[in-house]
Amino acid sequence: MDKFKIKINGNEVEVSPGKTVLQVLNELGIHVPVLCHFEHLSPQGSCRLCVVEDRGVLKTACTTPVEPNMDIQTDTPNVVNSRKLVLQLLFSERNHYCMYCEVTGECELQDLGYEFGLDHFEFPTYERKFPVDNSHDYILMDHNRCVLCRRCVRACSEVAGHYVLGEMERGIDTMIIADMDVPLGKSSCVSCGLCAQVCPTGAILDKRSAYLGREVQSDIIYANCDQCSVGCGIEIYKKKGANFIVKIYGDWNSDVSQGVLCKNGRYLALYDEKERVSGIRLRDDFGFRRISREILKEILKNKLSDDVVAYVDGSLLNEELELVKEIFKDKVYSLYPNNSPIESNISIKDLDNMDAYLVIGVDLNKEFGTIGSFVKRNVIGNKKKLVLVDEKENSLNKIADHTYNRKDLDLAISSLKNENNVAVIFKDLKDEEAKILKANDNFKFLWLPKETNTVGLNKLNIPHEEKHAKNVFVFAKNLDGLNNMNLNNTFLVIFTPYNHEVLNKANLVVGISNGFEKEGTFYNLEGKKLVRQKVLRSNYDVVDLREILLDISGKVEKIM
Template sequence: MERIKIKFNGNEVEVDSGKTILDVANELGIHIPTLCNFEPLAPKGYCRMCVVEDRGALKASCVTPVAAGMEIQTDTPLVKEARYINLQLLFGERNHYCMYCESSGDCELQDLGYEFGLDHFDFPPYERKFLVDNSHKFLTIDHNRCILCRRCIRACSELAGHFVLGERDRGFNTMIIADVDVPLGESTCTSCGLCAQICPTGTIKDKRAAYLGKEVQSDIIPSTCDICPLGCGINVYRRSGSNFIIKVYGDWDSPINGGVLCKLGRYSVLYDERKRLLASKIRDDFGYRKIDFDGVLKIARSRIGDDAVAYVDGSLYNEELALIKKVFGNNVYSINPVEPPIPSSTDLSGLSKAEGYIVIGVDLNKDYGVVGSMIKRRVLGEEKAKLFVVDDGFNSLTSITENVFTFKDIEQAFDKAKGLKDVVVVFSALSDTIRDTLTKRGELKYLWLPFETNTIGLIKNGIKYEMKSGKNVFFFGKDHKKIRERFPEAFVICATPFEIEETEKIDLLIATKDGFEREGTFYNLEGKSLKRNKALESEYNVIDVIDLLSELSGKTKSEVI
């Protein structure tokens, strides 16, 4: 990059050509107000709040590249007046009576109002009433608050890859729309929630978070989504001084997801309707009775020995797995298959370079959603990468590609992908036939999406998928898979957070912590160790698996972790 000389507020500076005036101002620590601009979105210069003066001319600093000889002034009377009028115009269009807005106190437009000392409307507010679209399960769009910054449109396409939002009409008639102007709840929206996270005003809102607390009233806890093995970075907003989660936002700085989440990561923990096990219980001749931690320990201890087998699933963290191995030695098995049908030969960075994707048997709008975003933004975006979907059942990805094949026609997908550089095959489970077909194709790259969050942790701990019986069968995790049916004769102990199908048939049910009540590390699908931080105290009479296992291994918690 060429180095050029420009003047910035009277001082000569040498800067890289190709940068924008705003980039340079940020590097120099000079404040320029912005509104529609938001990294990592491509700048567009819609709001004109960032105007600066260059030798008498006003320029939008977010979209203007620096050029030799420029004399940039960021604080002249002309600049101040232009920004002030732009802001007045934004306030004058649509309804920005802050005191009636849920976002008051959490609004970038309002912040600018304070920054510029706005204490009245220069332009009488426009009284036209706009629609409030309440059709979506998780989101509401109050178009009366919209400033047409288009951050939502750009985030939905450039970052989340869903390309649902757009605009219609022009000038002050412009409206943000979903698909071909249908209610959001009837659109192809995947409920990733990114538009609500990025909207600077009170227009697009998370319904569940409304009126529960502003940012200043929240503790923001950095953590990791543990719903699938991608391990997206999240920020958990907990109402300060309480034990209540307001919302989950994607972490803009996460190298994995860069702020994007899927519906599961953003909403599933908050909308979880599964019935929690509220206390541990033991079955005797008269049915179930509650049992405390000491009682649980006593029974569990009496059942550990050579005839005990432990089953686990991939919801357990590395620290829990290590302790289970300490207590049960080699008698620890996975309840689900762990080995990849074909090991990955690329990682997530490989996805961002590929020219083609063959997705086999996974609906990436539903599962591993951020992997779906990574692929869709390259398929539907400027890169025009090719997508081939191979599936026998319903797969919503088929709506964005004509290249759809059944399993038996998979060879046709390979033929179509011929000639493309870097084709990545994405899959979770594979039949033996498909696996054999794929392994013959040396030119392809593979990305395996493991079945469970910490499947890689199970593999690293040498925990295999095998059915071994014992007189006493322990299960730790959430996915018990008919454990009583599999071991009809054994004394079965289940340490799990939810009521399970076979609750009534389990001998000892140990109610454990779940969701944001837990903390620990897990390996994501790339084998990176990620930390999940706790954000919530459990309000139930439930046991931390780590506490239980520390006791069972005869050591203190600090000795074993």
């Protein structure tokens, strides 16, 4: 359909069909107040604050599509009075006492009160008590602050795909509930935290960031999460002038995750309580003693000129891996398996275009949560088919059409023979399983590597093998892979951020930077090169691995 003309505040404007009045007004830079509307959620029109007048009739701008011959007025007395009345009713329905609210100063309802000059309540208020739900580990729900915009409900279902939040009762008695009205902490909530991110008031709060300052008091740093190989886009709110992260939000503009985050990326990344390795420690006859960086460099220089091998894991960034490879040449090996019998041939975005999903050996509510969101919103919201294959209990059983044991993979495949495009999502596959799966032309594959930068290891051709040498260097966050290795009669050097029992076998231990303390790039499971920003300075006596490797590569003879 061709463009057509409408009038807005007396001016003729050419518009495209399919857009809402609010979208057109925003494009023209004409301000219209909103509360329930959120750009990345479906329009609802429940708050009535965005009303405009069209040929004498009040209409919600967020839900009304443009049509020929419209005559839109955005600020007539009728429109303004209607908005003021709605605002008075919103303040009166619940207990919005701004001075005691955690989000005062950045509350959208409070901002609207200032915009319309609200200085008193015209209706009785503070007359009813509403419950406060503090049962969740990370999220607090205060129903006294709720305006029933239902952003949280829509975000939980349409974007995150969890369908935990809903509503009960009607009118002024409506309450936002979890599952069948159970405390949030006892519900099926997986702690993705998107509800707290989209809430316009203080009704749903992130406990950790509460009372730590307004958003304007933080620097916003855009980066990518390194908790798994998905690499979700994140917004890091770092307190200005302080070495502290207030909170993490999902980045709506991320090509990878489109605003979605899981518990690991939003919360656990900030609740890291593992014991850190501090300093540089050399073992002698009396145990470990601290040494200086200069002594460390001398020891490394001597050891690198002898029989040597290096092990790395997928926690290292590309720049670190490249330097290790430059120094150790073809004597670099991965601690963990880093190859898949089937390569991925779809992207994360492609999951929305699949007809069915075959998930093998992974619980997407507990691992790779963003992938789980893409799958769940299509299975629950769009009624697409889900088949699970797992040897363990899987929490996706509740929404799966069929669940099979891994020994019955052929039956699972048979149940999908009539589907055109099936996304096979897996973490590990046996060779015989891969052979069976690849024989199906309607199957597309998405491999979930266990480590953050597994793809980076593969791009540098670093294989997973066990090799022995007189001197063994390990650069890794996860040291479990050393437990069963034969490390007798070796000089063992370990660069790691965390304490581990295997360090008792080491001759030299070096604490290194970790997570938000370092910067660089890594490849996610799609092969996209993503960026990590340095956000914090370490509170521990650690060295920057990249800095040490640069020093070594420039001062010692490369291994031939």
